[in-house]
Amino acid sequence: MKTTNLFICLLFFASFSFAQDVNIQNKMKKFDKEMEKNLKDWNIPGVGVGIVKDGKLVFVKGYGYRDYEKKLPITANTLFQLASNTKLFTATALGFLVNEGKLDWDKPIKTFVPAIEFYNNDLNNTITLRDMLSHRTGVTRHDMIWYKSDFTRKEFFEKLKYLEPSQPLRQGYLYNNLMYASAGHLIELVENKTWEHYVQEKILKPLKMNSTVFSIPEMEKQSDIFVPYNEKRDTTILYKINYLSETEGLGPAASIISNINDLSHWLSALMNKGIYEGKQVIPEAIVKETMEPSIALHNYSLDQGFTEVLNPVYGMGRQTEAYRGHQLVLHGGHLNGIFSQISYMPQDNIGVILFVIGEHSMSYNSINYNIYEHLLGLSTTPWSERGLKSRDARKKIAKEGRAKATVGQIPNTKPSHPLNDYLGNFENKAYGIINVSQKDAKMMFTFHNIKLALNHFHYDRFDTINDEEDGLYSLNYQTSPQGDIDRFIISLDEGEVTFTKKPDETLNTVEILSKYAGKYKIATSTLEVILKDKNHLFMKGAPDIELIPYQPNIFKIKESAEITIEFIMENGKVKSMVQKDASGQYEIMRDNSQ
Template identity: 75%
Template sequence: MAFAQDADIQKKLKGFDREMAKALKDWNMPGVGVGIVKDGKLVFVKGYGYRDYEKKLPITANTLFPIASNTKLFTATAVGFLVNEGKLDWDKPIKTYVPAIQFYNNELNNTITIRDMLAHRTGVTRHDLIWFKSTFTRNELFEKLKYLEPAQSLRQGFLYNNLMYAASGHIIEIIEGKTWESYLKERIFGPLKMNSTVFSIGDMKKQQDIFVPFNEKRDTDVLYQIPYLEETEGLGPAGSVISNINDLSHWLSALMNKGIFEGKQVIPEAVVKATMEPSIVLKNGLLDQGFTEVLNPVYGMGRQSVSYRGHQLVLHGGDLPGIHSQISYMPQDNVGVIVFVIGDHSFSYNSITYNIYEHLLGLSVTPWSERGIKNRDAGKKLGKEGRAKAMEGQVKNTKPSHELTDYMGDFENDAYGIINISQKDGQLFFTKYKIQLPMHHFHYDRFDTVNDEEVGFYSLNYQTNPQGEIDRFVVSMDEGEVTFAKKADAGLSTEETLKQYTGTYKIGTSKIEVVLKNKNHLFIAGSPDLELIPYKPHLFKTKEYADFTIEFILENGKVTAMKQKDGTGEYEIKKDDSGK
């Protein structure tokens, strides 16, 4: 059913409905929504399949979908307003304007600009499992930037990073003193009359005309409903906007008309141009496959630009579980396309977009679907065969080195937060944010979760400290291995608990001072001070020496000595209360 029609567009799209009907069948797609903007107006809207596959409800111009990473251009544009007003500069270190921001080292602190953050060229990789299904606030994610070690040098390559966009949105909040959401409503959504656009699944659910996510069950052709990804508030500026074809046509119209909408300059023209200017070259994966339709891909800020069969195409995709989107336009041809695709297994929104432009430009239709099916089928076959061999490499008849309870507890990483390992009825469970998966012993001190098609697979390789205790595990996450250290009971770090250990300890005529700083940090005074990290009741470690512990000795509830243990022996140092 077409919801907006233009005779010329309909003529140019002859045969497209047939192609989409075939693609829906070949790819087992639940639903696709398409909108076309020409000369500033929405001239075509059509739904293929359903917005709710189970209830067979149609896609309309007002169906709300998460636009995912198409949110990024809204954030880059909002930052552009601040640049235009002299509150930021694209190319000066962001720390000049926002002293609170901290990156991994001083080199990055002194050089990273807001353009670097918005162009994905900071050298820091994705680290998406920090935010995925987490309840971290935007400020908490902002504070985690300092733990993210670069994988490559600044401005030497494109490394997509959602956290840099979350941080960019928070920078708007710091400078303007209002939420990123409020700023977008005031400066963009309101003036563009994007009256249906919201920021959360909760608000989306208050409406009737909304999409429902369906995926294909792994190794089958069965479509099933999956949960909405609702934990997107902290990451908001990277991907939380929810909109429809009607509202997004206003956005496209302004972008295509130098920032002007209905005769008013909503977005400064300089900002529209700045976000489109190339900031970093992208790898051309299609060219590597021998396909030459797409050439010269570059990324600006919040969008990329390519040459598609000789026509400049500005575009960006968006991907969240069960829903995928693309918003694009051809500046010289004054036409834009909005595509929503339901289902992670579905036909690529890139391919649908390319085919639409081919129809509109009178070009021959490239067989993108057929090309994609070959890759899809090969990938399915490889995945099924690979998962069948998951237990190969297992060393048979091994046992854990410790009791099962020793593998339990809270394990923490500064960037990724806490993973809890618990037990119920002899079964270990892995809990990370809102992800909970059962675990099984693989071999030695390795435990694996089930391989869940929605939230993934985790293999935990436990390690012991020099004292022979399980104190951490290493797990592959995102782009590398991440270490989670066993977290001590928070009660061991209270001021009341730590205060009892302070005082003077004597070895002969030499004195050792144990002091408390900032209420909950205990140190042996020296040059430098040696911080004591609570580990167990009355037992402390240090960051510097894994084989070194300090145990405080109590008699009748009073500290009388501290005992130093290391590889050379055990040394008891009496507490000196003579000065009291």
């Protein structure tokens, strides 16, 4: 990266509707020089900073560029993805429904929305709105359910019942975007309005946030927009990446796109107990409740021997902490190629809006803390130096680790089955479908909108390429008791996830399944096969046993993997069904006397 491309683009915006505060500018002069060094050290394409004091936007500057390739400056009107800074908008919107008695922060959410289903009845009878919004449900992230997926918000909502908790309710902080997406869907179920419509009506319009939008296509209609960049692995080369645009379903957790001008209205209201331009736009009770500590966070800085940040706690859509004796309220946000942070110090009546283009997560906290130190007249903490030391160590470890990617690979092994047996659609109820295909002897892995080449590693293990943006996935295939490839295990998020091979879709049609229904004779007893809900086949009993389509005319029983039921056909009609299991093979004749 050429040094001539690293100069700071310091912009003064006389044409915008705010007055630069001379005192603030004087305090920030040293910060301006620090930012020139930060851009070089961290290889950052661009940074946008806005400062709010006493309810007004008093400072805006762009450092670097909103579009690194075209060398376009960052302005007060440059649109950025807020990512997780969307969450406080969602918590606030839900607060209006709490104020109206349509929801409650601390009563089971199922009391108000019976349609919501969690993993078990204990959670159904216990989880509250505050639990969902403060990341204390005990359900971990599961981000690969939503990342680059086309699932709708309703589908995310319906997937909650498949997410098994990894720790007890309210016993720890486990960040979960899907809980926020589902919480936003509650608005539609309660108000019969989309989350977008409700947020626009209750928050954006009253706060005159007229440039704020909810999607990349809406953003791209404007000209003053950011462009995301990443650093090419093991180099300092910056390259443009695609916007993470698959955020519609995730909306209430991460989809809002805004600029420093609009966000200054939002921050001003939060800092003034919900009042904006003399009007109570957000009820004070909502502002207060979202800031109330709900779950303690770990003192990560203390673990590293740093004492500036102490006792962080999470409320709903934001956290609070003590920073060098000052209360700091903040939340960060991250999507591919962009970081955001919106924060303020209530007792000092100052707030900061910060955007950092690039992929170095440690840089934006460093910048934010240093801004407050300059504004408060404190000595500056060497956050950047600390972060760079950690970044360089991580990069070194990662590079060395990738060089040993084939360690443990057993040479000269072959798959146990023909390659065709490893192909098809494999499904997990929560994560959806992974397709494994083959074209011209090359295998391909497709998961949501992620497409990667897939290669044999050893035995029945196949690995994707290690992609800079989308990562590496390792598929460990398994066989059924019948010896067929019927599933694979893959590490996603915080655990191993099983994807089961889907049978041909035609095996689930009414036309196919209905011909198996009927009565079957075994000795002096009669068995009955029935069709439920048009496309689910059951063997009648107490309880009924579902027959899961497996192969043409062959079904399995969920509770007994070693058992198969095969319907024997003769002249296009069912003659009998044959049960095969470890003990033997048993034919049961169709009763055609009915």
